[in-house]
Amino acid sequence: xxxxxxxxxxxxxxWKFCIPLLGSxxxxxxxxxxxxxxxxxxxxxxxLAAVGNSYEITLxxxxxxxxxxxxxSVTVSQFFGAKNYRDMKTAVYTTxxxxxxxxxxxxxxxxxxxxxxxxxxxTPTDIFDDSKLYLDIYTGGLFFLFFxxxxxxxxxxxxxxxxxxxxxxxxxxxxxxxxxxxxxxFNMDVAGVAWATFICxxxxxxxxxxxxxxxxxxxxxxxxxxSEKVPAFSKEILKKFLRIAIPSTLQQSFVSVGNIIIQGxxxxxxxxxxxxxxxAIKLNNMVITTFSxxxxxxxxxTAQNIGGGKPERIKEGHSAGLRLALLVYVPIVLxxxxxxxxxxxxxxxxxxxxxxxxxxxxLHIVAPFYIIIAxxxxxxxxxxGVGAMNQFMIATFSDLILRVGLAFLLSAKxxxxxxxxxxxxxxxxxxxxxxxxxxSIKKKIETKQEIV
Numbered sequence: 001x002x003x004x005x006x007x008x009x010x011x012x013x014x015w016k017f018c019i020p021l022l023g024s025x026x027x028x029x030x031x032x033x034x035x036x037x038x039x040x041x042x043x044x045x046x047x048l049a050a051v052g053n054s055y056e057i058t059l060x061x062x063x064x065x066x067x068x069x070x071x072x073s074v075t076v077s078q079f080f081g082a083k084n085y086r087d088m089k090t091a092v093y094t095t096x097x098x099x100x101x102x103x104x105x106x107x108x109x110x111x112x113x114x115x116x117x118x119x120x121x122x123t124p125t126d127i128f129d130d131s132k133l134y135l136d137i138y139t140g141g142l143f144f145l146f147f148x149x150x151x152x153x154x155x156x157x158x159x160x161x162x163x164x165x166x167x168x169x170x171x172x173x174x175x176x177x178x179x180x181x182x183x184x185x186f187n188m189d190v191a192g193v194a195w196a197t198f199i200c201x202x203x204x205x206x207x208x209x210x211x212x213x214x215x216x217x218x219x220x221x222x223x224x225x226x227s228e229k230v231p232a233f234s235k236e237i238l239k240k241f242l243r244i245a246i247p248s249t250l251q252q253s254f255v256s257v258g259n260i261i262i263q264g265x266x267x268x269x270x271x272x273x274x275x276x277x278x279x280a281i282k283l284n285n286m287v288i289t290t291f292s293x294x295x296x297x298x299x300x301x302t303a304q305n306i307g308g309g310k311p312e313r314i315k316e317g318h319s320a321g322l323r324l325a326l327l328v329y330v331p332i333v334l335x336x337x338x339x340x341x342x343x344x345x346x347x348x349x350x351x352x353x354x355x356x357x358x359x360x361x362x363l364h365i366v367a368p369f370y371i372i373i374a375x376x377x378x379x380x381x382x383x384x385g386v387g388a389m390n391q392f393m394i395a396t397f398s399d400l401i402l403r404v405g406l407a408f409l410l411s412a413k414x415x416x417x418x419x420x421x422x423x424x425x426x427x428x429x430x431x432x433x434x435x436x437x438x439x440s441i442k443k444k445i446e447t448k449q450e451i452v
Contacts, residue, residue, distance in 0.1 A: 003159025005301050006081050006308035011320035018297040018324060020161035022290060024152075027165070027172035038179040040279065040347040043189050048347055048355075049271045050130035050190055052278020056256070056263040057117050058138050063252030064106060065149040068099050071245025073153035073296070074303045074385060075237065080157055081307030085219050086230055092154055092216060093232045095241060099150055103143050110139035121264040124271055130190040137194035144198070144205040151208035154215075156300050163211065171204035247389035251396045258400045262407050265419060273416050276358025279347035283359075284366060287332055291374040294321055294328075295381035302385025311386075311445045318382055318438070325374040336367035362420045369424040376431035379438040391437040399430025 005013055040048035072095040079088035114135045123131050152164040175196055182192030266277050298321045305313045336343070344359035376395065383392040403426035410418025 004081075004308075005159050005304040006310050006313070010301075010313045010316040011323075014297065014301050014317045014320045015324060017159060017161050017301065018294055018321070020165045021156075021293040021297050022328065024161070024165040024168045024293065027168040037347055038176075038183050039190060039193050040275070042180070042183045046127050046271060046275075047130060047190050048278055049124075049274040050127040051134055051193060052281070053118070053121070053123055053127060053263065053267070053274060054131045054135040054138065055278070055281075056121065056260050057114070057135060059256040059259060060253060061106060061110070061139070061142060061145060063256045064102065064249050065146045066252045067245040067247075067249025068095065068102070068146060069149040069153035070248040070296070070299065070384060071095070071241040071243075072150055073157045074244045074299055074387070075241050076154055076157035077300045077303035077385075078307035080159075081304035082309075084307075087234075087237060089216055089219070089230045090232070090234045091237045091241065092212070093230070094234055094237050095150055096147075097233055098238060098241070099146050100143075103146050107139055107142050110142070111136065114139060117260075121260050122267040124267065124274070127271065127274075134190050134194045137191065137198055141198040141201055144202040147209055148201060148205040151205070151212045154212050155208075156296065157303075158215070159300070159304070161297070164208070167204050167208050171200050174203075175200040243387065244384065244389065247393050248384070251393055254397065255400055258404045261404050262419060262422075265407055265411055266416065269416050272354035273358050275347075276344070276355035277362065277416070279344045279355070280359035280362040282347070283336070283343055283363060287336075287367075287370055288373065288377075290328060290332075291325060291370070291377045294325055294374070295377035295384075297321070298378055298381025299385040302382050306386055314382060314385075314445060315442055318378065318442075321378040321381070322375060325378055326371065329371045329374060333367050333370055336363045340364060340367075358416060361417060365417075365420040366423045369427055372424070372431050373427045376427065376434045379431075379434040382438055382441060383434070386441060388437065388441060391440075392434075395430050395434035395437060398433050399426040402426040402429055 003017065005017060007013075039051045072091065075091045075095075076088050079085070079091060115132055118128060118131050118135065152167075155161070155164050178196035178200060179193050182188045182196050186192060188195065263277075267274055298317065301317050302314050305311060305317075340360040340363040341356065344356055344363070347359075348356055376399070380392055380395060383389070383395070403422045406422035406425055407419045410421050412418070414421070
């Protein structure tokens with residue numbers, strides 16, 4: 001059901017909207033880690049390393065998908081908050097057209113240059129073929145990846161966080177089952193986990209797009225009248241979409257490029273370190289994605305209230321988001337500090353290997369600082385929702401540049417441990433910058449100045 005986020009107590013409205021998003025993250029991460037978990041448990045350490053190695057390149061695709069998601073979500077949120085349903089529908093159709101073209105280009109580039117990218121990050125020869133196979137199959141499913149992300153962005157823009165949760169829950173459980181079936185029963189190895197993702201993601205994409213189109217059709221009948229045609233494309237709305245999508249894509253892309261550079265450094269330490277990092281980074285990304293869901297919810301809340309002419313509600317929403325992030329942080333950091341070996345070992349064959357030691361060390365170093373990055377992500381959500389994308393990108397790049405630079409410097413002295421130490425430093429600096437920008441925006445809201 002569609003939900004107007006501009007009415008009701010801001011903290012209550014935001015929490016009700018965000019809690020299903022947190023549930024979605026659990027299943028989204030189950031979806032993401034299933035490939036690595038099944039590969040590590042049923043094929044071996046090299047398969048885990050191959051999937052993890054390709055994962056860093058797939059993050060580039062995810063960056064573009066995320067940019068389209070946020071561009072569409074914020075734009076549709078603002079139109080929905082303003083009750084401008086005609087332009088809201090045009091924004092959806094414009095996004096679909098643009099995304100289809102973008103997917104075609106990315107797939108072509110991925111098939112042609114995927115092997116070169118794997119060479120660029122120093123992929124070891126013993127896992128190169130499996131890495132390339134996984135990457136090619138993943139690239140073939142980009143249309144499913146992108147249009148599913150667009151659909152979830154539209155649901156969120158309409159204040160509906162429950163429908164994406166249902167789709168993810170079903171798709172994620174199915175993905176695990178198909179992973180195991182293809183790998184254990186059909187002996188498809190790395191190809192099995194890739195095809196399982198392709199199939200399950202495809203089904204969830206088609207279903208979610210169908211529901212979105214039906215939802216839009218109902219809005220058309222109820223609000224516009226059956227006789228009025230809605231434009232399928234608008235250059236002005238595309239510009240509005242790109243104003244959010246391009247910085248969001250660049251932000252995620254540069255983060256992905258930074259991660260690829262870091263992956264290249266890690267690869268120089270051998271397959272065991274790659275496997276340990278692959279397991280730990282999946283667990284780490286589960287946490288970051290959890291907080292990102294709150295940040296995305298904050299963006300939708302902010303955008304709807306900006307569109308609805310109620311920017312004064314944003315301050316209370318931001319405080320509510322931070323309180324919710326703290327509630328999420330406490331159990332996660334306790335589990336990661338005291339049960340890291342058990343979690344990392346889920347990806348292993350049970351032996352006390354070098355990979356297990358590496359994964360546990362990574363989590364022990366970064367986990368205490370999750371509340372710092374959570375604060376940044378919540379504040380970034382406000383910046384994105386009001387359209388302050390320059391400030392948003394500056395905060396992100398300060399974190400990224402420090403992490404990559406320090407990974408180079410510290411690894412020379414402390415090897416892989418030095419790379420892990422770069423994470424907290426980058427997070428702290430990036431958070432300080434983001435909070436300063438948020439405070440500036442809050443003051444403009446309080447004094448009724450132009451926000452952007």
